[in-house]
Amino acid sequence: MAAAATQGRWLRGKVKAVPSGDTLVIMGMAKAEIPPEKMVTLASVIAPRLARRDGVDEPFAWESREFLRKLCIGKEVTFLTHATPPTQSGMSREFATVLLGGSTTQNVSKLVVANGWAKVKEQKSESNEDVAELLRLEEQAKEQGLGKWSKVPGAPEASIRNLPPSAIGGYSGFDALDFATSNKGRSIQAIVEQVRDGSALRVYLLPEFQFVQVFVAGIQSPSMGRRAAPENITEPEVSADRPNGESKAEPRVELTSAQKVASGQTMIEVAPDPFGREAKHFTEMRTLHRDVRILPETGDRFNNLTGSIYYDEAGEVKNLALELAKNGLAKYVEWSGKLLDDKDKKEIKSAELEAKKNRIRMWTNYVPPATNSKPIHDQNFTGKVVEVVSGDCIIVADDAVPFGSPLAERRVNLSSIRCPKMGNPRTGDGRENYAREAKEFLRQKLIGRQVNVCMEYSRKVPVGDSTNPAAMPAESRVIDFGSVFLAPQSKGEGVVPSANGGQPAGSNVAEMLVVRGLAEAVKHRDFEERSSYYDALLAAESKAIANRKGKHSAGDPPAHHIQDLTTASAKKTKDFLPFLQRSRRLSAVVDYVLSGHRFKLVIPKETCSIAFSLSGVRCPGRGEPYSEEAIALMRRRILQRDVEIEVETVDRNGTFLGSLWESRTNIGVVLLQAGLAKFQASFGADRIADSHLLAQAEESAKRQKLKIWENYVEGQEIVNGSSATETRKKEVLKVVVTEVLGGGKFYVQSVGDKMVASIQQQLASLDIGEAPVLGSFNPKKGDLVLAQFSADNSWNRAMIVNVPRGGIAQSPNDEFEVFYIDYGNQEIVPYNRLRLLPPAVHSVPGLAQLASLAFVKVPSLEEDYGQEAAEYLSELTLSSSQPFNAVIEERDTSGGKAKGQGTGTVLLVSLVDEESSSNVSAAMLKAGLARLEKRRRWDTKERKAAFDELEEYQQEAKTKRSGMWQYGDIQSDDEDSAPPTRKPAVKR
Structure with a gap:
């Protein structure tokens, strides 16, 4: 906005500053980040001069500036600059006619003069109409005694400010x-x-x-x-003229x-x-x-x-x-x-x-520091606390998930705090001071109580020995962190605002721990995700330190001496029996649920922990129907609760037998009423407390045919949930085959599984976004990610099987081998088709289950007819959209935990087409692309019957010389058609 370019035309701008009563700084209206600006002086007027810092004002200078400041600051104006010759010093000033908002009636010079805050300059040249109007307004202001023309005695002197020495740049009277x-x-x-x-x-x-x-x-x-x-x-330098005559220099301080x-x-x-x-x-x-x-x-x-x-x-x-x-x-x-x-x-x-x-x-160019934490959105829920794992980790039963679902219980780690570690005797890690106090505080406060949980972020942590980096495996797991609020039991316990704008009622559990000195706030890095209530945690920590609470106290930590009898010899446990029997009832805490009827208890009075089993009550063993449901019921009902027990005896394995009550309710009655246990009077009904109540509870469950009694017929013996006269009921899954491997192995997915629909819905609703910037996302072998399937461009959960050389992608086209955990297929995809997997779908296990045809052997891809067998199995299972009934004959767990395609637990199944009732194993045998596996034919009557039924299809293939039977019998010598003979016992 040079003067030569702006003279002669009206301009618009906004007043940015008012240095004095006749000067304005006007900023242009351009859309630039910093618009151009210029300083102009009001034409034809002179305002009193302001002092500079420590000087002296002319009379009414401050009031003049204040009038113009309040009139114009921040307002839009229209102005016209006038050419002015330079002064003797060579400096030139720009004079302007300024109109407020462009209104001709709001001439700023006239308003200033009319209110008596400036005088009209003497005109060397001929006056124009504007100057004449200004002179008229000046005379009018003088007559009325306005502004600087005030007729009040002493007004000019009173208007001069008494400025104290400036505090900038040195010592003054101001402190x-x-x-x-x-x-x-x-x-x-x-x-x-x-x-x-x-x-x-x-x-x-x-x-x-x-x-x-x-x-x-x-x-x-x-x-x-x-x-x-x-x-x-x-x-x-500190000189002698400093206050109090100090001559000693102060310590050196780094200055900003x-x-x-x-x-x-x-x-x-x-x-x-x-x-x-x-x-x-x-x-x-x-x-x-x-x-x-x-x-x-x-x-x-x-x-x-x-x-x-x-x-x-x-x-x-x-x-x-x-x-x-x-x-x-x-x-x-x-x-x-x-x-x-x-x-x-x-x-x-x-x-x-x-x-x-x-x-x-x-x-703009900010690169966040490396961090392994990610925010979690829309993961708030309510539920009851089932278990306290440690001072900073709890398990909450989600109210929105049905009881018995795999996702019914959610592990929540408290955000932004760290409690002393509980340790692990098996690995030699000792318990840190105040770890037991922190856990016990949460147990007493939270177990069985309703809480509001605000999930905030997740973090990937390595699995292994963190103290030895060389021994640390490449695997890691994702831990979810959130803030937990203890729901008030009365209306007056207060309300805490939540991260998502809601207001979960109650007290912040993490803050309760920190203020008692049972935890400390984590010192987060600059860009690291943290609790939404982090400042409150820091304030609580400061308070705990000031009050010397918990781990901040100067005294010795509390000592604990609990003798663990669960690992002691049977003789030692029997020595404790008299001490546990001398009091008819003992108070105890359920530390762990081992099975539906067997628990680990801590008895504070006797300073010991014991294995305890309910007398006369037996739940299904692990792996049997309803065993997991019995465990889940006990976890919800008594885990980490205060209970009472009566000890009757101890068995030869060192497990104490007796009765257990929670809130005056016999837990054996609860199990029997739910149909999750049987009453065994052989324990001696006369010495079992409440034996008549136990018998009544079992009769009630039988009448209603609950759980293990669902097939009960009066007068028949029940064995593992079915009558002895019936054949063992096999588990049948309705499935679709999603991928076929060699050797008769394939992947299936359950039809009608709510979890399948939920995962698919969540994946479909994701906002995938742009490809990740190289270096910001470095998936490693074993990590779960989102990968785009090449066949239909859909996004699916996948596990990284192999990574590029060097372990990190150097270009967007570097290839990663992935295994789709929900379908079982595997492919190679470029880096730009991978994304970070959201925490909401990270913890759900893969939906594809590895299976194999039971009773038959199918050649592998490397063997003769292996390729033909795989293609025919694909034709039988993948070409049809119809579901199959998979009868689970056996589970092979020798493959260990799932690590990728073709590994993990294998379901040995009889696969039957739901529509045509055709057996896939029979079809493979008939085509000569499989043969009967006879080694275990005589294990059970059921297996022998299944073999006999399938043998006719194999015989048909042999007769027609189909497939592998083209050149005759190919059975190996070690597969006898007769049952194996028993080896004679070795004499010693």
Whole structure:
């Protein structure tokens, strides 16, 4: 906006500053980040001159400037500049006619003169109509005694400000630290006179007009480029004229750039930091020559104040520090941030984090530090606490998931805190001090109580010995973290705001632990996900340290002596029997549910832990029908609860037998009533407490045919849930075949499984986004990811099987081999078709189950007819969309845990087409592409019957010389058609 280019035409702009009663700084209306601006002087008028810092005003100079400031600051104006010859010094000033908003009736010069705050300049040349009008208005103001023409005696003298010495750049009578201390918490009115950079302002403190520099607390904006020269970065010598005649130098203190400027050190001009000008302009537009409120926090020895600055914007009060951080023009700094209250500190930190995530302005090229934590969204739920694993980990039964579902219980690790470790005797890890107290505190507070859980982030942690990196395996697991709120038992327990805007009622469990010294707040890195209530945790930790609570106390930690009889010899447990029988009933805590009727109990009074089994009550063993349901019921009902027991005897294995009550209810009765146990009177009904109640409970379950009694017929013996006269009921799954491997193996997926539909729905609703930036996402072997299937471009859960050479992708086309865990197929995909797997679908096990045809042997792909067998099996199973009934004959667990395609537990099944009832094994035998596996033909009557039924199909293939029988019998010598003979016993 050069003068030559703007003379002669009207321009529009916004008033940015008002330096005096006749001068304006007008900013252009361009959309640039920093629009052009110019300083103009009102044409034909002269206002009283203001003092510079420590000088003396002309009379009415301040009132004149205030009138013009309040009239014009921040408003749109239209102005016309006039050509003016340069002065003798060579400097030129631009004079302008300024109209408020473009209205001809709002001529600023006329308004100033009419109110008596300026006089009309003497005209050397011929006067025009505007000057004549100004002279008329001036005479009118004089007559009325307005402004500087006041007729009140002594008014001119009273209008001159008595300016105290400036506090900037040295010692004055002003003590910034004393001022901040005495005005802590008070809102001080001020007018900003200069903006040094985005976070440093020079202001007049009203009403004393103390001129002081104020640093905005909690933030630091990019510098405007001034730096202290290296040779001058020293503390000034302490001279004899210092207060109190002190001559001893103070300890050397590293100064901030702003303090070096304030101290008057030699400066050199350097280019501003990136976005330094933008930050300064942002602050100027909101505070320069405007009324602000300052909350002083502290002062330094250069008489600079540090505090919060609040300004008004369209009637709304805003915090300058927060607005700068939101707009990516300042970063949070701890040295002054710690002065703020928790609410302001949290808001500024959150604003900075959001600006970093969105890469706004100074964070444009920001690369977050490496972290293995990811946020979790929309994972809030309510439920009852089932188990306390440790002081910072609990298991919650989700109210929204049906009882018995694999996802009914959810493990929640408390966000942003760390409790002492419980240790593991098996690995030699000792228990840390206060670990038991932290766990016991949660047990007493939470077990069986309703809680509100706000899931916040997940983190991948390595599995293995963390103390020995060389021994650490490549595998890792994902742990979910959240904040847990204990639901109030009465209406008056308070409300805590949640991360997603809701208000879960109750107390923050993590904060309860920290304030008692039973946990400490995690020191997170800059960009790391953390609890939404992290500041409250830090405040609680400070309180615990100050009060010397728990692990912060100077005393010795509590000692614990609990003798574990579960690992002791049978003789030693029998020695304890008299001590457990001398009191008829003992108080105990259920430490672990071993099975539906067998538990590990801790007996505090006797300082021991024991294995305990219910007398006369037997639940199905592990692997039998309803065994898991019995365990789940006991976990919900008595795990980690206070119970009472009566010990009757101890068996030869060291397990104590007796009765157990929870809330005066016999737990044996609960199991029997639910149909999850049988009453065995052979234990001796006369010595079993409540034996008549146990018998009644079992009769009730029989009448209702509940659970293990579902096939009960009166008068028949029940064996493992079915009558002895019936054949053992086999498990049958309705499945579809999703992938065929060689050797008769294939993958199936259950039809009608709600989990299948849920996973598919969640995957379909995901916002996949752009391909990851190289280096930001480095999947390793064994990691679960999202992968795009090449056949239909759908996104599915997959496990990384192989990675490129070097282990990290160097280009978007580097190839990874993946195994689709929900379908069983495997392929190679490029890096740009992989994404991070959301935590919501990470923990659900793969939906594809490896299976194999029972009773038959199918040649592998490397053997003769192996390829033909695989193709025919695919034709039988994959070409039809009809589901199959898979009768599970056996489970082969020799493959261990699933690690990829073709490994893990194998279901040996008889696969029957639901529509045609054709048996796939029979079809393979008939085609000569499989043969009977005769080694275990005589194991059971059922197996022999199945073999006999299938043998006719194999005989037909032999007769027709189909497939592998083309050249005759190919049975190996070691597969006898007769049952194996028994080996004679070896005499010793």
